[in-house]
Amino acid sequence: MSTARVLTLIAAFAAFATSSAAQTPVTDGETASMPRTKTGSDVQPVMDQAIFAHVLFNEFEGRWNGSNSEFRWDGQGWVGTDYDRLWIKSEGTLQGNGTLEDGQQQFLYDRAITTYFDLQGGLRSDIDSRPTRNWAAFGIQGLAPYFFDLEVTGFVSGEGHLAAKLEASYDLLITQRLILQPQLELNVYSKADPARLVGAGFSDIDTGLRLRYEFNRKFAPYLGVVYEGRFGQTANFARQAGESTGDFRFVFGIRAWF
Amino acid sequence: MKAFAPPLALTRRRFMQGAVAAGALSFVPRSLRTALAAPAPVLSGTEFQLEIGAVPVTINGRQTTATGVNGQVPAPILRWREGDTLTLAVTNRLSEPSSIHWHGVRTPSAMDGVPGLSFSGIAPGETFVYHFPVHQSGTYWYHSHSMFQEQTGLYGAIVIEPKGGYAQAFDRDYVVLLSDWSFEPPERIVSNLKFQSDYYNYGQRTLGTFLDDAQRKGLADTVADRLEWGKMRMSPTDILDVSGATYTYLINGHGPGANWTALFRPGERVRLRFINGSSMSIFDVRIDGLPMTVVQADGNDVAPVTVDEFRISVAETYDVLVRPTADRAYTISAQAEDRTGYARGTLAPRPSMAAAIPPMDPRPMRTMADMGMGSMQQGSMPGMSHGPMQGMAMDHGSMSAMSSMEASPEAKKLQGSVGVDNLAMVPTERLQSAGEGFPPGRRVLSYVDLRALKPGSDPRPPSHEITLHLTGNMERFIWGFDGKKFSEAGPIELKRGDRVRFVLINDTMMEHPIHLHGLWSELDNGHGEFRPYKHTINVKPGERLSYLVTADEPGRWAFHCHLLYHMETGMFREVHVA
Amino acid sequence: MIARLYRPFVMSLVLVSPIACASSEPTSAEQNAAVPLGVDLGGSGPVLASAQPQAPAEAMLVSAQAAAPQHSGEMQMAHAGQNDAHGTGTVNSVDPTQHKINLSHQPIPEIGWPAMTMEFPVAPSIDLKGIKPGTRVNFTIEQGQGGMYEIKAIAPAGGGR
Numbered sequence A: 001m002s003t004a005r006v007l008t009l010i011a012a013f014a015a016f017a018t019s020s021a022a023q024t025p026v027t028d029g030e031t032a033s034m035p036r037t038k039t040g041s042d043v044q045p046v047m048d049q050a051i052f053a054h055v056l057f058n059e060f061e062g063r064w065n066g067s068n069s070e071f072r073w074d075g076q077g078w079v080g081t082d083y084d085r086l087w088i089k090s091e092g093t094l095q096g097n098g099t100l101e102d103g104q105q106q107f108l109y110d111r112a113i114t115t116y117f118d119l120q121g122g123l124r125s126d127i128d129s130r131p132t133r134n135w136a137a138f139g140i141q142g143l144a145p146y147f148f149d150l151e152v153t154g155f156v157s158g159e160g161h162l163a164a165k166l167e168a169s170y171d172l173l174i175t176q177r178l179i180l181q182p183q184l185e186l187n188v189y190s191k192a193d194p195a196r197l198v199g200a201g202f203s204d205i206d207t208g209l210r211l212r213y214e215f216n217r218k219f220a221p222y223l224g225v226v227y228e229g230r231f232g233q234t235a236n237f238a239r240q241a242g243e244s245t246g247d248f249r250f251v252f253g254i255r256a257w258f
Numbered sequence B: 001m002k003a004f005a006p007p008l009a010l011t012r013r014r015f016m017q018g019a020v021a022a023g024a025l026s027f028v029p030r031s032l033r034t035a036l037a038a039p040a041p042v043l044s045g046t047e048f049q050l051e052i053g054a055v056p057v058t059i060n061g062r063q064t065t066a067t068g069v070n071g072q073v074p075a076p077i078l079r080w081r082e083g084d085t086l087t088l089a090v091t092n093r094l095s096e097p098s099s100i101h102w103h104g105v106r107t108p109s110a111m112d113g114v115p116g117l118s119f120s121g122i123a124p125g126e127t128f129v130y131h132f133p134v135h136q137s138g139t140y141w142y143h144s145h146s147m148f149q150e151q152t153g154l155y156g157a158i159v160i161e162p163k164g165g166y167a168q169a170f171d172r173d174y175v176v177l178l179s180d181w182s183f184e185p186p187e188r189i190v191s192n193l194k195f196q197s198d199y200y201n202y203g204q205r206t207l208g209t210f211l212d213d214a215q216r217k218g219l220a221d222t223v224a225d226r227l228e229w230g231k232m233r234m235s236p237t238d239i240l241d242v243s244g245a246t247y248t249y250l251i252n253g254h255g256p257g258a259n260w261t262a263l264f265r266p267g268e269r270v271r272l273r274f275i276n277g278s279s280m281s282i283f284d285v286r287i288d289g290l291p292m293t294v295v296q297a298d299g300n301d302v303a304p305v306t307v308d309e310f311r312i313s314v315a316e317t318y319d320v321l322v323r324p325t326a327d328r329a330y331t332i333s334a335q336a337e338d339r340t341g342y343a344r345g346t347l348a349p350r351p352s353m354a355a356a357i358p359p360m361d362p363r364p365m366r367t368m369a370d371m372g373m374g375s376m377q378q379g380s381m382p383g384m385s386h387g388p389m390q391g392m393a394m395d396h397g398s399m400s401a402m403s404s405m406e407a408s409p410e411a412k413k414l415q416g417s418v419g420v421d422n423l424a425m426v427p428t429e430r431l432q433s434a435g436e437g438f439p440p441g442r443r444v445l446s447y448v449d450l451r452a453l454k455p456g457s458d459p460r461p462p463s464h465e466i467t468l469h470l471t472g473n474m475e476r477f478i479w480g481f482d483g484k485k486f487s488e489a490g491p492i493e494l495k496r497g498d499r500v501r502f503v504l505i506n507d508t509m510m511e512h513p514i515h516l517h518g519l520w521s522e523l524d525n526g527h528g529e530f531r532p533y534k535h536t537i538n539v540k541p542g543e544r545l546s547y548l549v550t551a552d553e554p555g556r557w558a559f560h561c562h563l564l565y566h567m568e569t570g571m572f573r574e575v576h577v578a
Numbered sequence C: 001m002i003a004r005l006y007r008p009f010v011m012s013l014v015l016v017s018p019i020a021c022a023s024s025e026p027t028s029a030e031q032n033a034a035v036p037l038g039v040d041l042g043g044s045g046p047v048l049a050s051a052q053p054q055a056p057a058e059a060m061l062v063s064a065q066a067a068a069p070q071h072s073g074e075m076q077m078a079h080a081g082q083n084d085a086h087g088t089g090t091v092n093s094v095d096p097t098q099h100k101i102n103l104s105h106q107p108i109p110e111i112g113w114p115a116m117t118m119e120f121p122v123a124p125s126i127d128l129k130g131i132k133p134g135t136r137v138n139f140t141i142e143q144g145q146g147g148m149y150e151i152k153a154i155a156p157a158g159g160g161r
Helices: A002-020 A232-240 B007-012 B017-023 B186-195 B207-217 B219-232 B409-414 B564-568 C002-023
Strands: A052-064 A069-080 A084-094 A100-112 A117-126 A133-144 A148-157 A162-170 A178-189 A201-213 A219-230 A246-257 B042-044 B047-059 B062-069 B075-081 B085-092 B101-103 B127-133 B138-143 B155-161 B172-182 B247-251 B260-263 B270-276 B283-287 B292-297 B300-307 B309-312 B317-322 B330-336 B342-348 B464-473 B478-481 B492-494 B499-506 B512-516 B521-523 B536-539 B544-550 B555-561 B572-577 C084-095 C100-105 C116-121 C136-143 C149-156
Touching (some): A052 A219, A084 A117, A100 A133, A117 A148, A133 A162, A201 A232, B138 B270, B155 B270, B172 B330, B172 B342, B186 B564, B499 B512, B499 B536, B521 B536, B536 B544, C116 C149
Parallel strands (some): B172 B270, B260 B342, B464 B499, B492 B572
Antiparallel strands (some): A052 A069, A052 A246, A069 A084, A100 A117, A117 A133, A148 A162, A178 A201, A201 A219, B172 B247, B283 B309, B283 B330, B292 B317, B330 B342, B512 B536, B512 B555, B521 B544, C084 C100, C100 C116, C136 C149
16 A cells, blocks of 8 residues: 555656656667667767766775674666666665665666756665665755765655655865765654664764775775764664664775776 | 876887887778788878778787778878869778768868768768869868767878968978877766766875965965865866876877887978877977977968967867977977876987977966956966955855856856856957966967968958857766757758858866868957968867858858767757758 | 777787788888888978068967067078989980980989889979980989979089090
8 A cells, every 4th residue: 555655656756757858869878889870860960868877886895893793885876868867776784693774775767957966756665674665755966065975865655754864975085096085874754663773853874984095986995984873762772672872883895886 | 097107207118119110000901902012101192992990009019909091090191182173982891880071171061971961971881982172272180970980090181282382391291190099998988977077087186285285375275265166066177088097199190109200301391280180188289499380270371470389179280390400309299288198209310219208297277267257367377376366256146246247148047057067257358378288488379379371262241140158067077059968959050151250158167179060260369351260269268259150061060079078978069051 | 899809810910910011111211110200291392472481470478478579580482392312323315395304213212212214304494405315314303292203403423424
């Protein structure tokens, strides 16, 4: 039932999105050679509506707090043209004991609306070792003044619960290849979800400082420290479950894209 | 990832000299073996057979595959004569469509070689026969107009002998075709730029440069400067989108270590036909110890002007005369504008001589004038603080409060749109500036130095003006005119016989060499009827310039920025002369 | 990609190409093939009658001081080019109406020519009366517009006969 409502919301958004989407002839800008040209008048002098695809792993790291370790990933991928893209976001933390936590997966349609920002909408699925939840997602993503990377997304669940997520990061160049990246992720929920150890209000924060070295642009190992914090009701749930409410961890990982 | 070595180190690298010499002439397609005993570097006459194909080459000792003509990269020098009628049969032996455009040569539009406008391209295996008369003389070039083949090697020189003789005497004559070569496939270069537009910029501002600037200018000034640029989400270190981080710069197809040499006898006058046949690189050319006298620009005679250095943008040509009198070698160096590499050759009395390679000049930085904030400082030095601008609020939102900085209504519509990241509030007329990055004391060519030898052939004033904004969004790597890509805009319509003024306003902070096919662009540079005839005009960041066009040849003409990856991501229009 | 397809061929070609190219090296003044040499397209030949004799202007110095254009005088119209080569040979025949000479000449290393027998147009100012078939001559040729070599000086060799 609730899933059906979520899907209806998404379908409505998708209909709006496709009607406003620019025409995109399917031409592959990523791989080489043949534009799919027919004869005569279909040939274009330049193919400026090419489709590109990229995947980025911002976090792909082992986290260690002195007593236990976990593995976390946070990545995104998109395929599309300058204006219209299909976007996937995925994050999750794998605990030492094998449980998967904080598994947020988003499947979005992305539309470029201003010089620096895109509008996104679609589906978020919390898929991990805890009960699955589905949400409709709406948000913006882009580059804020002073070169802050910003993602702000709001969510509505089938039962009408609201949530929001803020992600921000900044790249400080120490040298041309040594880059310090402060990063922040913040989650807010309107209603508690005990099965997922999530409380109402400001729920959790995942923030870190990572120092990476870019051997090349697409491959950069990094070291850093992160703080995983839980607030308010979420902190209560965590304590009851025997989990920590605030954790500093050392991280080592690879930032990669292709 | 190629680490960039300082200039002197390159000459100590061991290069496969023989293979480099062979590199330009490596592979003769089987079908041509019978026709050619050896690949000919110069083809002359009135009938030509050109075969486009994949050519294995060696560049800087590394083997790769390029796109060549008749087994050569660069393609053979075509030597024509003014007044002849030519027949050129071009066969495409690639597995993708191809084309050849005769850059700067006025042909009927069906012979111009632009797929989608002139014809539908040359399909794999097909032969297209170009046939047209030549009514001009000078140095030109030819290149593919299909996808990224121009980047992978399909470019060559055209030398058209004048009917009545040259305006100045000379004893030797060499083509100097500058280009850029990457071992990365061009599709990947664009893809990289789409994801991270500063991918190839290893000259960015860092903590190190912040501390340097703070030491020189003071902490407050430096912080204010960083905030100023940061608020705009721009970087003053954006000089060239694709740099020496991936490019090897070539002179006639040879890397800097190959020591391509042009021979002379001391006292002789040597003509050097410089052609920028690169895809994305603007070069600053000089011959250390030898002044150059510029006698032609874009194939047309200009009043001779002596310079120490000139900046040649993509697709431009400059013919210079030099007169080396000493029995020594001279280094011809063409530095990339962002100083991430250079092409290098030698002028020498005997082969195997080399002169010292001068160190590269300091890297230029963009200024607030380049952002279109007005020409507060002309010719500012790299790293100079924008003193007078400190007091002004650089917030675009408050821009409209300053009456002198009011954007035009049509420009206001573009603000904030996906294809536009900046608007030049006060575009400046600065043809007299040679550009940024030249040390003081050097005579550098600027556009006002170009004065045609004879007055223009159409004395009419323009009947109307067409204003175009050169726009782009660096972050998304989208480029266009008036905020729109080619696929989002219609053609520019002209009537046959029209005399029109094109006004270009560069809202971006990069140079754009704008090329109009088929018709001459007569640059308004203060010389009245002796304005120079050009085919490619380099518009500087934040600049406003204009040129006159007589639409005397009907057809659908391409009009575009000649930076290949800008063109392919939208900076292209059709000019339709009906 | 094309690169992968051709990789097997490239290795063999690297071995073959220096051999192929050694035999097909474009003619150059000196025989050193290690350094790539530019192809000399030749001299300008006779220049435009209306060519401007004045000195070239100078570009402004970059420090924005307007330097008075300095007169270099080097680019003034001068006598014909010095793109000439010298040779020795024997006259086979003289054609006074067409003003041409047919010669058998020795190799001319300056321009990479082997010994040949060929016909040359002769510069109009040269008097052909003293040149008889069978005469051994020293001559100077110059490449004109369009690539043709023309005799611009000729004299009997070794004091004549």
